[in-house]
Amino acid sequence: MSEKSAIYERSTIAEMTNGIILANYEEILQVQDTYQSEKELEDGMIRDLESQGYERFYGKTSEELYKNLKIQIERLNKVAFTDKEWERFLVEYLDCPNDGMIEKTRKIQENYIYDFIFDDGHLKNIKIIDKKNIHNNILQVCNQIKQKGKHKNRYDVTVLVNGLPLVHIELKKRGVSLHEAFSQIDRYGKESFNTENSLYKFVQIFVISNGTYTRYFANTTAQNKNHYEFTCEWADAKNKVIRDLKDFTATFFEKRTILEVLTKYCVFDSNDNLLIMRPYQIAATERILWKIESSYQNKKCGKIEAGGFIWHTTGSGKTLTSFKTAKLATELEYIDKVFFVVDRKDLDYQTMKEYQKFQPDSVNGSKDTKELKRSIEKQDNKIVVTTIQKLNEFVKKNPSHEIYDKHCVIIYDECHRSQFGDAQKNIRKSFKNYYQFGFTGTPIFPENALGSDTTAGIFGAQLHSYVITDAIRDKKVLKFKVDYNDIRAKFKAAETETDDKKLKELEKRMLLHPERISKIVEYILNVYNTKTHRNEYYNIKQKRLNGFNAMFAVQSVEAAKLYYEEFQKQQENLPEEKRLKVATIYSFAANEERNAIGDIPDENFEPSAMESTAKEFLDKVISDYNDYFKTNFSTNGNEFQNYYKDLSKKVKDKKIDILIVVGMFLTGFDAPTLNTLFVDKNLRYHGLIQAFSRTNRILNKVKTFGNIVCFRDLDKATKNAIKTFGDENSVNIILEKSYNDYINGFKDEETGKSVKGYINLCNEIVEKFPKPVEIEKNQDKKEFAELFGELLKTENILKNFDEFENFEKIISDRQMQDMKSVYVDICEEIRNAGKDDQNNSNEQGIDFSDIEFQIDLLKTDEINLDYILELILEKTKEHDDIETLKSEIRRIIRTSLGTRAKENLVINFINKTDLKKLKNNGEILDAFYKYAKEEKKEKIDELVKDENLKEDSRRFIEKSINKGFVDYAGSELDSILPPTSRRKGAREVKKQSVLEKIRKMVEIFIGI
Structure with a gap:
């Protein structure tokens, strides 16, 4: 370890509870130097994982990963494959040619056992992960695996489970923004993770860290979840965040913990989205399971003390927690039934879909209690999802029923709305051996109770809390x-x-x-x-x-x-x-x-x-x-x-x-x-x-x-x-904070640092960069990007204040257009520079890795296509010179992310149209969209012909344009490709080429 490396002294880590979330945690890190390189972080993490029982795998290529995979699958299942049997196992099940990321995730989360017939005719269940006895799984760590797709990439640290890369860690040196690590993973997803026969399609969890801060998130194809905002920090049961990579490795990557997260605390939902539970959700689930177990052992069932309530603030994902808790409770041998009870108006389509996927016929929402009675009496139906209204009707109509003497877990979702009514009391009186739990974001305490009843009085002790201040601190709610x-x-x-x-x-x-x-x-x-x-x-x-x-x-x-x-x-x-x-x-x-x-x-x-x-x-x-x-x-x-x-x-x-x-x-x-x-x-x-x-x-x-x-x-x-x-x-x-704070600046209570106000930001950027298009490619470029990013963030907040409507602009509209255009140019230059060599510097070697580009915020001011077309008509009346008109329109188009790709389409339309014949906005819109649709059809036909794509490819391309993105992780893209040899990666090269061309087409024709 170099002299500049951090110095670590291990203090006592709190003992594990019966669950994987620590009751409380004392930091390992005692003394830390200000600098650690990416390599030092990587080496230190690998050493720590090895000390925690991970085996080291030294392979660096995809071929070596596959060889190791065969060894580990044989080791897990205590079998030996011949080379032919192994090839057949890969083709039949594990590595089906058209499998995308979704199909791979389904194999890990649901279809992880395959009935394989060996060449001698005997059949054996082959597991790729052991969920029943998690310590049978083999954990390995490797680094710097090389893989080629659209670009050559090298991945930092990967955790293999039975040879499959299920967790990938992307590291940045201390001081670099975590957003950069997130963006790099996003880029790998588009460039190489999902190439043909890539085992990285199996990744379930991503971890990003710059040493000081560490976060994790699910590998998902859901476009609305693929944002940095959906990453999560690890924490103990008291919601104390565990940020430093050394601490995170000791807890999250403890062997039992990571295996339970992968096998128990992931949810593959009915929309094929992978969700990973947050630490407070896992802690709550574990507390309830512990309470059921201890109450059963101590014969407390049927009493208030056999249950409790979870106080998780509104918006923190209580329904997912209660859903997972209900599912895990059904796996307890002595539990006969689990009732998941909601208010009638909450039994919405999505909840029904999730439970129906888990157990068909578990959900019924009508008033008729005959359905509910049938569901309760089904021997193979261990979970029942119902409304409190219907369950109340059931107990009134069936004063005696065998279910009342059985061991039943009753979970109330949003219990603050139903806890004091007669329905809840009737249900509790009828069941003799119940374990009752409530989830609420807003408990009833003595200070907001009208009578003597409180949440604790009805449900028992508070088992876990995650209050609104916790959620805001963790950026889980706003x-x-x-x-x-x-x-x-x-x-x-x-x-x-x-x-x-x-x-x-x-x-x-x-x-x-x-x-x-x-x-x-x-x-x-x-x-x-x-x-x-x-x-x-x-x-x-x-x-x-x-x-x-x-x-x-x-x-x-x-x-x-x-x-x-x-x-x-x-x-x-x-x-x-x-x-x-x-x-x-x-x-x-x-x-x-x-x-x-x-x-x-x-x-x-x-x-x-x-x-x-x-x-x-x-x-x-x-x-x-x-x-x-x-x-x-x-x-x-x-x-x-x-x-x-x-x-x-x-x-x-x-x-x-x-x-x-x-x-x-x-x-x-x-x-x-x-x-x-x-x-x-x-x-x-x-x-x-x-x-x-x-x-x-x-x-x-x-x-x-x-x-x-x-x-x-x-x-x-x-x-x-x-x-x-x-x-x-x-x-x-x-x-x-107030309007005045954001206009004039304030002191941040958390960091103690002064935050510049909007007026100061505007004055500073105008003074330093009066003509942004003339900025040289040097340190000024970085300073401009940082300053303009802060300006965008502050302006985005101020737009919500009524007073801002009357704010006298410091930056002119023309200057702002130029600034936006230059800002996007810098962002694109840096991102393109880092694609092959993973170096986030421009051609002059300026390090931009600590800059977080606020590209999403530019989209709030999008100058959309219809506006530009209307502007063309207006400017036509002002300009006789068509070249002057085109020059002005180009400048406006380049300030907008949504229209930049359409620049040539719009300019070609101007070249081919007699604008003076168009009388109003309606006519120019009709003329452009007619022209653009013809262009779109021509370009799609051209692509299909040039790439020899299958006939159904037109539908896929049109669908991608309508959605605004190309689904590269599924199997549909593979299905439109022509027959191509797989030798020397020819098919993968073809796939990447087609993918890139369709992406460019989407950028041009989205909205048309």
């Missing part, structure tokens, strides 16, 4: 930016009132006054685009908008009715493509009595019980919905539930811009595209946190916090709720 809007001074007395009785008196007279309703709707329409990052220009051909969507929480059904009508009224003169699509849903709240302070009254699915005027209006709302979406829902019976489910899906798909709600959707509903909640409703405690939390799911870099816009004074209520569900110091952690 902060809230809360605005208290007071543009209607004459109604302020009503908007600041907190007494429920007085509020009812003020409701019709002031809060539902037509003038107030009108002003609020006018305000929402004015700020909607800013709050949701909705692009100003509507893409006519794509018929979709960028950005996010919003929810509007109102006090009553009458308020929902008035607001819905006002939105229709104020938008009636707008063209359809410019209108916000507004929907609403509400039903009858059968019991207005609240069990805790802040309860949001639970609406049922019985619109027939509503007053006639409310039902008539709901009929009209659903009729409007049917007309727009060509559906056929109504307020009758199951049709209303189907409307609820369809509406839920359309909100998640951003097909609804604003959803007006009274109670439904304010708890439990998960739509990452929602970033704004408008509030004209008095919220308190858990109801407030639940409602606000509809907006704070992570999605991408553009979504930096949940926007809350209140039309009532909820300042005190917000702070009280935060203190209850966080701690005394939580307000600054949970709430976003």
Whole structure:
């Protein structure tokens, strides 16, 4: 080890509990030098893994990996393959020619045993991983494996399980941004991981580290999960993060831990996405399994102390945790049944799909309890997914049943909504040998309880917690930016009132006054685009908008009715493509009595019980919905539930811009595209946190916090709720900073560093780089990229503040266009430079590895194609010189990531079109899209002919263009290739060539 290497002294590591998550952890790292090279990190990690019992594999090539694989599979299964048998095993099962990443993942997670017939005729089950006895698996570590695809790559450190590379670690020297390691893995995925016969298709987990910080994430093809924001840190049971690579290696890569993560704590969902549980999810699962085991051994079943509750904040993935817990509980020999109990409105399509995949016929959502009874009595059905309403009906209709005497685990998802009702008490009284557990993001404590009942009183001890401050620190949920809007001074007395009785008196007279309703709707329409990052220009051909969507929480059904009508009224003169699509849903709240302070009254699915005027209006709302979406829902019976489910899906798909709600959707509903909640409703405690939390799911870099816009004074209520569900110091952690902070700068409480304000950033970049296009290729280029990245991040946040609308620009529009263009040029230059030699430096040797390029944030200001076409028509009237016109259009196109690839397409259109004959925007749009579609068809035909692709390839290329990306990890790309020899990698070369050509075509023709 060099003199510059860190010095390590091992202190005592907390003993393992019965699970893999440490009860608490003391850091190994005592003294650390400021510098460690990538090689030193790599060598140190390999030494640590060897000391932990990993075998060293010294091979460096794909061929050597395959030879080692044969040895390890034989060793695991205690068999010997002849060379021919091994080749046949690879072709038949392990390495099928058309297998993509998804098929490989399925083999690890589900189909890991293969019935192989040897040449002598005997059949044997061949395992590629032993999930029953995990210590039978052989762990090896290797490094610098070379593989060639589109480019030659060398991979840092790989962990082999039975010869298969299931975990890959990408390292960067200390000080380099972790985003760089993430980007490199993303690049490997496109360049070499998924080449033909690559064993790296089997990778389940990626780990990235720069020594100081370490994160892990799943290898997934899901485009919406393939962001740095979905990486995760490892932690102990008290949520203390384990960041340093030395500490991470000692805990996450402890042999039992990594094997259990791979075999128990991965979920391959019904959409073929691989999910890996986070440490707090694993800790909660282990605590519940421990509680069941200890309660069984100590004969505590049937008592409160046999269970407990999990407090995991809203948005942290409770349903996945409870799903995995239920599944693992079924594997306990003495457990006869596991009931997963949800509220009726939460038994949505996705939940049903996940459970149906796990166990067919485990889910039934209708009122009829005969189905439930059959499911309970099925001997081969160990898990039952049902609603609390139906399970309550079952126990009432079946006062005696053999299930009540059996050992049953009952898991309540979102237990804060059902824990105090009669249904839950009836269920508990009927079952004699139960182990009852609840999951909640907002427990009921004495301070927000109306009576003596609390979450702990109903469910037993708190078994694990992961509160909102933990989740924000770990960037698993976002902060809230809360605005208290007071543009209607004459109604302020009503908007600041907190007494429920007085509020009812003020409701019709002031809060539902037509003038107030009108002003609020006018305000929402004015700020909607800013709050949701909705692009100003509507893409006519794509018929979709960028950005996010919003929810509007109102006090009553009458308020929902008035607001819905006002939105229709104020938008009636707008063209359809410019209108916000507004929907609403509400039903009858059968019991207005609240069990805790802040309860949001639970609406049922019985619109027939509503007053006639409310039902008539709901009929009209659903009729409007049917007309727009060509559906056929109504307020009758199951049709209303189907409307609820369809509406839920359309909100998640951003097909609804604003959803007006009274109670439904304010708890439990998960739509990452929602970033704004408008509030004209008095919220308190858990109801407030639940409602606000509809907006704070992570999605991408553009979504930096949940926007809350209140039309009532909820300042005190917000702070009280935060203190209850966080701690005394939580307000600054949970709430976003002020407009003034971001404009003028502030001191970061976590780091103690000063953060530059927007004004300083603008002035500094204009002063240093007044003409960005003239920046030389030297250190200035790096400084510009760093400064402009900070400017983009700050501006992205400020766009959510109303005050920013009136901010006087420091940087002119022309300067900003040039800066964006230069910024993208620098980013592309650096990324292209690093493809073959893995060196993130430009041609002058300047190291850019510590720069995090904010490319995603440029997309919030995309100048889209329709706007450019309209601009061409406008500029045609100004310019007689076609070359001047083309030059100006080229400059504008290059500032936009979404249109850069279309530059030649647009310029060729200008060359081939008599623009002066086009009279209006409609005509130039029609002319361009007609031309572009013909070009697209011609280019697809040309590609199919030149590459001799199969006939079905046209459909695959069109589908890729429509999706906006090429699915390279599946088997479809392989299936369109012509017969090609596999000798010397000829087929792989062909595949990479076709892949690259289709990618370029997608960039050019997406949206056309």
